[in-house]
Amino acid sequence: MNTGFYDFAKLFVRGVAGTIWRAHVYGTQNVPATGPLIVACNHISYFDPPFMGCFCPRRISYMAKKELFAIPVLGPMIRGLGAYAVDRRGSATAAIKRSLHVLEDGGAIGIFPEGTRNLDGTVAPQTGVALLAALSQAPVVPACIHGTDRALRLARVDVAFGPALLPPAAGRKATREELAKFTAEIMKAIEELTESIGGNS
Numbered sequence: 001m002n003t004g005f006y007d008f009a010k011l012f013v014r015g016v017a018g019t020i021w022r023a024h025v026y027g028t029q030n031v032p033a034t035g036p037l038i039v040a041c042n043h044i045s046y047f048d049p050p051f052m053g054c055f056c057p058r059r060i061s062y063m064a065k066k067e068l069f070a071i072p073v074l075g076p077m078i079r080g081l082g083a084y085a086v087d088r089r090g091s092a093t094a095a096i097k098r099s100l101h102v103l104e105d106g107g108a109i110g111i112f113p114e115g116t117r118n119l120d121g122t123v124a125p126q127t128g129v130a131l132l133a134a135l136s137q138a139p140v141v142p143a144c145i146h147g148t149d150r151a152l153r154l155a156r157v158d159v160a161f162g163p164a165l166l167p168p169a170a171g172r173k174a175t176r177e178e179l180a181k182f183t184a185e186i187m188k189a190i191e192e193l194t195e196s197i198g199g200n201s
Helices: 003-020 048-055 066-070 074-080 093-104 128-136 148-153 176-198
Strands: 024-026 037-041 060-065 084-086 108-111 140-146 158-161
Touching (some): 037 048, 037 128, 048 060, 048 108, 048 140, 048 158, 060 093, 066 074, 084 093, 093 128, 108 128, 140 176, 158 176
Parallel strands (some): 037 108, 037 140, 060 108
Antiparallel strands (some): 140 158
16 A cells, blocks of 8 residues: 555545535544454445545555456556455455455455445345454444435435444354354444434435
């Protein structure tokens, strides 16, 4: 991650978001200032990563599909912002190892549990975020974005962060049932956040 470029981009996007989309952020006090952290957010638009990144108090690294890194300008840009590649058609082992490395270094990663944009709420969440949390014992901060699906119509955008959730199975391997239960807990927290700010837009 190029921290100077990241901080510049964060300030720039935040200024644009506040001016054009009247963006508001809630719950930043729920984001731990230091230590390994996973931010799990709903996903409704391609605008979500920059909006969440610019309003989160921490620098966030994202997984991004490997095809994006081959696009001129975009590839070097997202790499400079701390993104790392994941092959959605192949093994996720490399992405998991990279994520664990970021967390072991005390960094923060942003994950969209559905794995893709979920415009109509029918995409089932994956257990990857729960697995990473269990392996690293990093807390998970649920987050939500509201309004980015209407960003091209200049709708107001809200971003919210909820209280951190502690992962299961400290000191041992988590079971499938524990991972599924923690995934459901994360998604419930995201849903409650979405409902809490939906009426503000």
